[in-house]
Amino acid sequence: MSRGTGLVSIVLVSHSAALARGIAELAAQVAGLEVAIVPIGGNGVSGVDSSQVLSALRETAGRGHGVVLMDLGSSVIAVRAALTELDADERARLRAVDAPFVEGAIAAAVIAATGASVAAVASAAEDARYASKL
Amino acid sequence: MPRSSEHAESRAVLPASVALHARPAGTLVRAACAFDASISVAANGKRANAKSILDVLKLGATGGTEVAFSASGLDAAAAVALLSELVAALR
Numbered sequence: 001m002s003r004g005t006g007l008v009s010i011v012l013v014s015h016s017a018a019l020a021r022g023i024a025e026l027a028a029q030v031a032g033l034e035v036a037i038v039p040i041g042g043n044g045v046s047g048v049d050s051s052q053v054l055s056a057l058r059e060t061a062g063r064g065h066g067v068v069l070m071d072l073g074s075s076v077i078a079v080r081a082a083l084t085e086l087d088a089d090e091r092a093r094l095r096a097v098d099a100p101f102v103e104g105a106i107a108a109a110v111i112a113a114t115g116a117s118v119a120a121v122a123s124a125a126e127d128a129r130y131a132s133k134l
Numbered sequence: 135m136p137r138s139s140e141h142a143e144s145r146a147v148l149p150a151s152v153a154l155h156a157r158p159a160g161t162l163v164r165a166a167c168a169f170d171a172s173i174s175v176a177a178n179g180k181r182a183n184a185k186s187i188l189d190v191l192k193l194g195a196t197g198g199t200e201v202a203f204s205a206s207g208l209d210a211a212a213a214v215a216l217l218s219e220l221v222a223a224l225r
Contacts, residue, residue, distance in 0.1 A: 030160035030187060103188055110160055110187040114167040131188040 008112040008121045009036040009066040011056055011094075012105055013048055013075040017041030020071075023105050031109035036063065047074035054082040061090035065118035067125055068096040069104050093118070099125035107131075139171075144214035145202045146221035154195035158224045163187045165220050171207025173217070184217065 010027065014020040020039030027037050040056050042048040057079075060066035070076045079096050086094075095118055097104065104125035111124040152158055154177070166173050166184035173184040177199050182189035184203065195201060201221055203214040 026156065029156040032160065032164070107186070107188055110163050111167070113160075113164050116167075128188060131186070131192075133188070133192055 005034050005036070006064060007035050007115060008108075008118045009038060009060045009063060010105060010109050010112060010121075011038045011060055011066050011068040012040065012101070013053055013056075013068060013079055014039070014041040014071040014101070015047055015075060016044040016071075018044070019101075023102055026102075027105050027109035030106055031113040035109050035112045036060070037105075037109060038066075048078050050078045050081050053078045054085050057082050057086060057094060058090060061086065061093040065093045066095070067108050067112070067118060067121045068094055069099055069101055069108070069125060070096070071101045095119075095122040097122050097125040098129075100128050103128040103131060103133075139207045140210040141204075141206045142210040142214045143202065143204045144218040145200055146218035147200045148195060148197050148221060149224055150197045152197050152224045154190065154193060154199075154201070156191075159187060159190045161224065162217065162220060163190055165217060166213065169205070169207070169209050169213040169216075171205040171210040171213045173203060173205040173210075173213050175217070176202045176204070 012020040020041035024037040024039040107128040108121050108125040112121045174181050175184040177193045177195035182193050203217045205213045
């Protein structure tokens with residue numbers, strides 16, 4: 001059922017497709033090309049399309065495990081709604097994390113590239129909240 | 135309680151055209167994560183956890199900067215040797 005590299009995927013859900021794609025590109029620079037980084041976003045105005053989110057989550061779960069990051073409020077709502085549409089097995093493969101969108105994505109992608117577990121990748125994303133940058 | 139572990143250090147200079155940002159930093163961190171030892175990398179008087187991309191990026195090490203690795207753990211010597219070689223070979 002699951003194909004691919006066996007690495008944890010990173011799903012990025014944003015109000016803005018351009019933002020999600022931009023972060024995905026940056027994450028690919030840092031983490032390399034083996035990690036699947038899936039950008040999902042809306043047009044920046046009306047929030048993200050929940051059916052797109054559901055497809056992405058379903059595909060990700062089909063490939064293995066995934067960590068899901070969200071930018072703001074309605075992205076969280078869309079992800080929560082999509083998670084309820086998945087079956088229990090699919091849901092068990094995914095972790096929606098409470099993480100800063102950019103920093104969490106980068107940290108998660110790098111750790112995912114090392115072959116870490118979904119729990120370790122999720123922690124890396126969440127721990128990004130505590131990283132200072134100045 | 136671990137047996138007495140090694141401690142090892144090494145130094146390398148970033149190639150002039152390579153700053154420790156995005157791709158090079160990612161390469162370094164992923165290589166560091168393969169070792170059991172805890173590893174730090176220092177540049178410009180600042181020290182970072184070599185296994186943390188956000189920490190390493192914070193160093194802001196520019197091309198031509200000398201970086202120093204310090205590691206503790208059973209594979210510390212192998213870690214600092216490999217990481218210094220890696221830094222010198224970054225493109």
